[in-house]
Amino acid sequence: MITYEMPLLLRLMTRPELVSTLKRTAGIIFDQGGIIRRLDSLGTKDLPYRISSHGAVHRRASQFIIEFVVPPSSIKILKDEFERDIDVVRSRIYKVEELTPVECTLHEEILPPAYRKDVQEMVELAKKKFKPKFKNNTGLSYYPFQK
Amino acid sequence: MSALMPAISKTGNILKSFMNLRASLQVARVRPFTSSIKENSSRYDDLKKESDPDMPLEDIKNPFEKEKIKCILCEHNIRVDYKNVRLLSQFVSRYTGRIYGRHITRLCKAQQERVEKEIWKAQQAGLMGGYTRDLAYANDPQLFNPDQPIRPHRF
Numbered sequence: 001m002i003t004y005e006m007p008l009l010l011r012l013m014t015r016p017e018l019v020s021t022l023k024r025t026a027g028i029i030f031d032q033g034g035i036i037r038r039l040d041s042l043g044t045k046d047l048p049y050r051i052s053s054h055g056a057v058h059r060r061a062s063q064f065i066i067e068f069v070v071p072p073s074s075i076k077i078l079k080d081e082f083e084r085d086i087d088v089v090r091s092r093i094y095k096v097e098e099l100t101p102v103e104c105t106l107h108e109e110i111l112p113p114a115y116r117k118d119v120q121e122m123v124e125l126a127k128k129k130f131k132p133k134f135k136n137n138t139g140l141s142y143y144p145f146q147k
Numbered sequence: 148m149s150a151l152m153p154a155i156s157k158t159g160n161i162l163k164s165f166m167n168l169r170a171s172l173q174v175a176r177v178r179p180f181t182s183s184i185k186e187n188s189s190r191y192d193d194l195k196k197e198s199d200p201d202m203p204l205e206d207i208k209n210p211f212e213k214e215k216i217k218c219i220l221c222e223h224n225i226r227v228d229y230k231n232v233r234l235l236s237q238f239v240s241r242y243t244g245r246i247y248g249r250h251i252t253r254l255c256k257a258q259q260e261r262v263e264k265e266i267w268k269a270q271q272a273g274l275m276g277g278y279t280r281d282l283a284y285a286n287d288p289q290l291f292n293p294d295q296p297i298r299p300h301r302f
């Protein structure tokens with residue numbers, strides 16, 4: 001199974017309401033046969049932009065991040081559930097990507113254009129597209145007749 | 148050559164001084180591996196012992212090869228993440244919220260792509276603004292100077 005991460009914005013509520021909403025959210029994940037790995041609270045913060053959901057405009061929200069494991073087939077159901085929940089201002093589900101070490105290629109990219117591999121490929125491609133010009137075979141470097 | 152030197156009187160001395168002057172001016176032309184001596188001196192010594200010192204060395208790494216430059220994220224081995232809005236905000240204009248291009252940020256292709264992807268994720272999740280930069284992060288130290296791009300701007 002794949003690990004997913006869900007940033008969850010909840011509307012401003014009293015503490016008991018917030019707890020019940022979180023429990024409900026967790027229950028939806030458990031119902032799909034999922035496991036919650038981590039539940040972080042980022043606190044109640046001002047939103048970077050105002051978000052309207054379920055007929056109300058929100059400028060502040062409680063932010064949570066839930067990391068969970070569910071079968072991929074149930075992601076659609078989860079998305080639908082959280083979208084219809086009126087306490088949820090916004091939720092997204094992102095896959096947790098594995099750490100893959102990246103080899104830095106900056107030293108190749110800052111070379112002058114003629115030495116860059118992608119530019120060389122581009123030049124080759126342009127050469128391929130070049131159409132042969134008609135040859136007059138007059139032995140002259142100029143066109144001898146009136147144009 | 149040093150044994151021959153006393154025999155040659157005045158002209159020889161002038162020639163010698165001229166050679167010295169030339170050597171000091173053009174170090175590279177006289178001994179192409181001078182800069183590599185510090186790096187692998189033991190190897191150099193070995194080669195010197197077994198071969199004639201006046202002969203050029205063979206099978207030696209290019210001593211003029213430049214050190215490979217790494218971008219700031221690869222250098223410090225930083226993994227950008229959409230939850231780290233403060234880090235992502237540094238790759239965004241504080242006036243317009245636009246993501247700076249590769250010619251300004253000086254990131255490698257893979258890292259720049261990753262930064263853009265994570266910024267998009269954070270914006271979609273409502274953690275980061277699209278046209279603004281959080282006021283708390285407005286005066287963070289600059290990782291690069293947007294006024295000095297490595298290639299000129301389109302605008």
Ligand SMILES: [Zn+2]
Binds near residue numbers: 103220221254
């Ligand atoms: Zn890099």
